[in-house]
Amino acid sequence: MALHQVDNRKDDVFASSELGKPAGAYKFPAKEQSERGSYQLVHDELMLDGNARMNLATFCTTWEEPEVRALMDESISKNMIDKDEYPQTAELEMRCVHMLADLWNSPAAATTMGCSTTGSSEAAMLGGLAMKWRWRERMQKLGKPFGKPNLITGPVQICWHKFARYWDIEIREIPMERDHYISTPEKVIALCDENTIGVVATLGTTFTLQYEPVAAIAAALDKLQADTGLDIPLHVDGASGGFLAPFIEPDLVWDFRLSRVKSINASGHKFGLSPLGVGWVLWREKSDLPEDLIFYVNYLGGNMATFALNFSRPGGQIVAQYYNFIRLGREGYRKVQQSCYDAGMFFAGELKKFGIFDILSCGDKGVIPGVCWKLKPNAQVKFNLYDLADRLRSRGWLVPAYSLPPHAEDVVIQRILVRHGVSKDLLAKLTADLKDAVAYFEKHPVEKGHLSAKEASGFRH
Numbered sequence: 001m002a003l004h005q006v007d008n009r010k011d012d013v014f015a016s017s018e019l020g021k022p023a024g025a026y027k028f029p030a031k032e033q034s035e036r037g038s039y040q041l042v043h044d045e046l047m048l049d050g051n052a053r054m055n056l057a058t059f060c061t062t063w064e065e066p067e068v069r070a071l072m073d074e075s076i077s078k079n080m081i082d083k084d085e086y087p088q089t090a091e092l093e094m095r096c097v098h099m100l101a102d103l104w105n106s107p108a109a110a111t112t113m114g115c116s117t118t119g120s121s122e123a124a125m126l127g128g129l130a131m132k133w134r135w136r137e138r139m140q141k142l143g144k145p146f147g148k149p150n151l152i153t154g155p156v157q158i159c160w161h162k163f164a165r166y167w168d169i170e171i172r173e174i175p176m177e178r179d180h181y182i183s184t185p186e187k188v189i190a191l192c193d194e195n196t197i198g199v200v201a202t203l204g205t206t207f208t209l210q211y212e213p214v215a216a217i218a219a220a221l222d223k224l225q226a227d228t229g230l231d232i233p234l235h236v237d238g239a240s241g242g243f244l245a246p247f248i249e250p251d252l253v254w255d256f257r258l259s260r261v262k263s264i265n266a267s268g269h270k271f272g273l274s275p276l277g278v279g280w281v282l283w284r285e286k287s288d289l290p291e292d293l294i295f296y297v298n299y300l301g302g303n304m305a306t307f308a309l310n311f312s313r314p315g316g317q318i319v320a321q322y323y324n325f326i327r328l329g330r331e332g333y334r335k336v337q338q339s340c341y342d343a344g345m346f347f348a349g350e351l352k353k354f355g356i357f358d359i360l361s362c363g364d365k366g367v368i369p370g371v372c373w374k375l376k377p378n379a380q381v382k383f384n385l386y387d388l389a390d391r392l393r394s395r396g397w398l399v400p401a402y403s404l405p406p407h408a409e410d411v412v413i414q415r416i417l418v419r420h421g422v423s424k425d426l427l428a429k430l431t432a433d434l435k436d437a438v439a440y441f442e443k444h445p446v447e448k449g450h451l452s453a454k455e456a457s458g459f460r461h
């Protein structure tokens with residue numbers, strides 16, 4: 001028997017038959033094999049992934065407390081949809097909704113409508129659908145046609161493009177300018193008409209991390225209603241900012257304190273600090289969520305109201321979200337998020353010392369913790385930001401370079417997110433590697449053949 005055919009639990013795993021050949025890729029395996037060998041194969045393949053902690057492109061959680069891991073493990077078999085079978089998990093979900101309603105200053109936190117989702121994308125879809133339904137009801141009542149809905153946004157994350165395409169809605173996205181990257185109330189109002197189902201303002205845009213001026217947009221929509229009778233709801237995409245502003249800038253008015261804000265989404269798995277797979281969407285009042293969108297099912301025991309795109313969904317992330325809320329409270333979240341902002345500002349200070357970068361956004365007011373920069377127009381360097389991203393990748397860092405959307409597509413920027421677990425020490429290491437990379441290009445200038453957006457480590461969220 002050849003050594004690689006040995007299949008005895010006493011043998012070294014690398015001498016087992018499982019490891020004696022490459023793992024399959026295209027054909028469904030005919031035979032079973034041991035869990036030990038299979039685990040080793042899968043484990044080793046995953047070594048080729050990047051190190052999540054060094055992925056500075058993502059907004060999502062990459063560090064969890066051991067207690068979160070324990071709760072995730074305990075919840076692995078619990079299906080969020082089986083609310084009758086797992087009433088306490090369902091109870092924790094509703095507690096999270098009410099706590100978020102309180103955090104976002106709902107006029108009636110104890111009765112606010114809301115639910116968990118798989119992330120902000122699903123939450124955005126649900127928020128958008130509610131706007132579409134309400135608009136259609138209004139048009140039907142007025143006896144007007146309702147075949148051409150539109151949605152007005154600033155520079156939004158791709159989930160809103162998906163929402164518009166999947167549900168046949170015209171998206172009117174305010175284009176960026178070369179030196180202005182978010183919407184303004186004037187530009188929003190200029191696009192509104194009677195077919196507008198709603199306006200989306202983002203608290204922390206994906207491209208430059210900046211908060212859009214939610215209160216000013218709300219005031220402009222109030223004035224529009226007073227002037228023309230058009231009553232257009234405002235949805236806030238607080239994917240990141242929904243878990244930042246309440247702790248760091250409690251006086252910033254962006255949430256349900258504004259009566260124009262009818263719904264808010266946020267990602268529990270971003271600055272909500274929970275593991276991947278949880279988002280939230282809340283409506284201001286019961287009437288803002290059309291009853292028509294809620295399904296009632298009786299085949300899980302009880303009569304369950306569901307409003308979600310998926311049916312089965314893991315419960316652990318929601319349990320972990322509740323853990324984080326009671327573990328950290330406002331005080332703990334403030335400390336965690338402030339330390340992210342502080343680390344981001346430390347890194348921006350280091351970047352400035354290079355003398356070749358312009359900082360586009362950084363600070364602890366009106367932005368997500370992180371830094372966006374571009375090359376100074378007159379920087380005497382022999383590389384572009386795609387080259388730099390690629391060089392940093394060879395040290396394990398993912399620091400994406402990307403061009404901005406229309407009409408600022410000739411602006412190429414680089415960005416890091418500073419999340420829970422991205423410490424000043426880690427950023428000092430990144431600074432040292434950045435210095436080495438710049439010195440490398442001094443010695444080995446990229447005269448021609450700069451990397452393009454496609455070739456370098458691209459824009460990821």
Ligand SMILES: Cc1ncc(COP(=O)(O)O)c(C=O)c1O
Pocket residue numbers: 059118119120121122124157159202204205206237239240267279461
């Ligand atoms: C502003 C904004 N909205 C929505 C999303 C989508 O969120 P998720 O990845 O939770 O689906 C993101 C993701 O980065 C985002 O930044």
